[in-house]
Amino acid sequence: MPSKEVVVDRFKCAYCGACVSVCKNNANELVETFLVINRELCNCCGLCVKVCPMNALRIEEV
Ligand code: SF4
Ligand code: SF4
Helix, strand or coil: CCCEEEEECCCCCCCCCHHHHHCCCCCEEEECCEEEECCCCCCCCCHHHHHCCCCCEEEEEC
C-alpha cells in the first residue's frame, strides 16, 4: 500500500483538466465536476500538484 496519496480540495478545484493532461499514468479523471484519483495507478509523482492553477491538490501522508 502506498504511504502517500493525492488529495483534492473540491472547493478550490475549477475542473480545468490541467492535472489530467500532465498525468502520465492516467491516474486522474474529471467526472463531471469531480476529479477522481485512482490510487492504484497514482505513484504520487506530484506533477498534477505543480500544474494546478487553483492550488487544489496536495500530497498527504496516509
Ligand atoms: S501525482 Fe502524478 S501519477 Fe498521481 S495523479 Fe498526479 S500526475 Fe498522476
Ligand atoms: S488542475 Fe487543479 S483546478 Fe484543474 S482540474 Fe486539476 S485539481 Fe482541478
